[in-house]
Amino acid sequence: MQKTLTRVEKRQQKLDVILRNAAKAFMERGYYKTSLDDIAKMQNVTKPTLYYYIKNKEDILVKCEEVALLRINEMIDKVSVDQHSGFDMLYDFIKGYISLVTDDIIRCHVRHRGQMEDVLAKENSIKNHKQLEYRIREIIRIGIKDNSIRDCNSTILAILLFDSLNGISSWYKSDGQVNLGELTAEVLALFNGGVRG
Amino acid sequence: MQKTLTRVEKRQQKLDVILRNAAKAFMERGYYKTSLDDIAKMQNVTKPTLYYYIKNKEDILVKCEEVALLRINEMIDKVSVDQHSGFDMLYDFIKGYISLVTDDIIRCHVRHRGQMEDVLAKENSIKNHKQLEYRIREIIRIGIKDNSIRDCNSTILAILLFDSLNGISSWYKSDGQVNLGELTAEVLALFNGGVRG
DNA sequence: CTATAGAGTTACTCAATAGTAACATACTAT
DNA sequence: ATAGTATGTTACTATTGAGTAACTCTATAG
Numbered sequence: 001m002q003k004t005l006t007r008v009e010k011r012q013q014k015l016d017v018i019l020r021n022a023a024k025a026f027m028e029r030g031y032y033k034t035s036l037d038d039i040a041k042m043q044n045v046t047k048p049t050l051y052y053y054i055k056n057k058e059d060i061l062v063k064c065e066e067v068a069l070l071r072i073n074e075m076i077d078k079v080s081v082d083q084h085s086g087f088d089m090l091y092d093f094i095k096g097y098i099s100l101v102t103d104d105i106i107r108c109h110v111r112h113r114g115q116m117e118d119v120l121a122k123e124n125s126i127k128n129h130k131q132l133e134y135r136i137r138e139i140i141r142i143g144i145k146d147n148s149i150r151d152c153n154s155t156i157l158a159i160l161l162f163d164s165l166n167g168i169s170s171w172y173k174s175d176g177q178v179n180l181g182e183l184t185a186e187v188l189a190l191f192n193g194g195v196r197g
Numbered sequence: 198m199q200k201t202l203t204r205v206e207k208r209q210q211k212l213d214v215i216l217r218n219a220a221k222a223f224m225e226r227g228y229y230k231t232s233l234d235d236i237a238k239m240q241n242v243t244k245p246t247l248y249y250y251i252k253n254k255e256d257i258l259v260k261c262e263e264v265a266l267l268r269i270n271e272m273i274d275k276v277s278v279d280q281h282s283g284f285d286m287l288y289d290f291i292k293g294y295i296s297l298v299t300d301d302i303i304r305c306h307v308r309h310r311g312q313m314e315d316v317l318a319k320e321n322s323i324k325n326h327k328q329l330e331y332r333i334r335e336i337i338r339i340g341i342k343d344n345s346i347r348d349c350n351s352t353i354l355a356i357l358l359f360d361s362l363n364g365i366s367s368w369y370k371s372d373g374q375v376n377l378g379e380l381t382a383e384v385l386a387l388f389n390g391g392v393r394g
Numbered sequence: 395c396t397a398t399a400g401a402g403t404t405a406c407t408c409a410a411t412a413g414t415a416a417c418a419t420a421c422t423a424t
Numbered sequence: 425a426t427a428g429t430a431t432g433t434t435a436c437t438a439t440t441g442a443g444t445a446a447c448t449c450t451a452t453a454g
Contacts, residue, residue, distance in 0.1 A: 007452085011400090030312060031229075032229040033226025034439080035442085036442065037441075041291070045401090045402070047442085048402075048404090048445095051443075051444085052401065054401085056442075066222065105304055131349075132383060143392075143394065144394065147394040149392050149393070149394045150386070150390070152386065152387075152392070156379070156380055157387065157392065159375075160365075160383070160387060163364025164357055164364065165359065166358070166360075167357070167364055168357075170360075172359075178352075178353065179443075180337075181353075182350065183353055186350050186354065187357060191391055192391050192392070193347070193390065193391040194387065195349070195354065196284065196347060196389060197340065197343075197348070208430085232411060232412085233412065233413085234412095243433060244413085244434090245415095245432075245434090246431070246432055249430085252412095254412070288442070321418080352409085
């Protein structure tokens with residue numbers, strides 16, 4: 001017999017559902033074209049109920065960001081524990097990131113990061129992303145030192161890497177025509193050896 | 198003595214200014230956070246005046262798209278006239294595209310394409326981008342045939358290419374720390390030979 | 395078993411802003 | 425010069441949607 005959920009657990013679950021539904025709607029219709037009434041309806045509740053779980057509309061973005069950053073950082077932790085080379089770490093990061101950007105909450109974060117109206121939230125969001133970029137830059141630097149990665153501007157490479165991977169998040173749909181495995185393989189091949197024939 | 202501008206020319210110029218200012222504001226604050234009053238103020242006119250030049254707010258996006266597509270297609274035309282290889286064409290396309298995405302109207306188009314509320318405008322925008330992607334795919338196919346480009350899924354490569362280049366448009370600022378020349382060089386190097394050391 | 399906090403509702407306020415009507419002025423072609 | 429159109433203004437309408445007040449019902453802790 002499963003232990004019945006405590007109030008706190010139920011509450012957390014409901015918040016998760018709100019975030020998931022909101023993230024999905026934001027990705028499909030966009031943040032401003034999605035009203036809180038729309039989101040409430042997806043849970044079969046009314047708008048004021050949402051305010052029991054979130055501070056305001058923008059808080060949904062902030063909370064999605066929290067979840068997303070946790071998962072992304074966790075993934076970077078995993079690929080960072082000593083591998084053969086910087087290249088290998090970066091390689092695994094790309095694989096990991098692509099598998100993450102199929103999740104609505106992550107996609108929502110990627111699409112809306114740094115766009116909050118609240119000045120503090122916005123600054124924080126930008127800072128958070130800088131932190132991620134910094135971690136990837138470090139991996140690239142390790143790779144350059146051990147000669148597994150071409151000597152390059154690690155800042156620019158890190159940005160370009162995020163750009164292309166984040167681009168995927170905006171169009172990738174699990175039910176679309178592009179297969180995730182093949183997509184990952186192509187990205188890794190491009191990343192590994194460029195496009196030269 | 199310079200011939201004074203005709204009404205039609207003056208009108209065209211004013212429309213250009215509106216598009217440019219609107220595009221700039223949309224990139225800085227976002228489409229929904231920018232009101233028509235804001236845009237009007239940038240030209241020192243009032244909101245109803247704008248309606249003399251545009252059908253409605255969304256029409257600004259449509260008109261920016263028209264301008265952007267003209268310039269992008271023109272650039273692709275230029276790099277397509279017979280070069281040594283598919284790779285060379287693609288190489289020049291990348292150079293050309295990066296130089297274009299520093300322009301606010303192009304950036305505005307890139308950021309907002311396919312997001313119109315008007316169903317027809319939206320479908321048209323998506324179709325337009327598909328058309329661009331198709332042209333790049335063709336270049337890639339030429340490169341694969343003449344062995345200047347690695348045998349790969351041309352669809353995925355075209356998408357990834359646009360993703361990374363369009364990513365640049367969202368963060369690149371001409372007054373920022375990243376130098377455009379160095380950025381282009383890094384992209385081309387990555388594109389040419391990947392990241393392997 | 396019951397007091398209380400949790401979870402939800404209906405019915406509102408209030409602000410922002412897209413778009414319009416009606417009117418005023420300035421150019422330009424004849 | 426002047427008719428008429430291009431360009432602009434002020435003052436408005438109408439809608440949307442975020443956020444709140446005030447209330448009901450329900451479950452659980454003691």
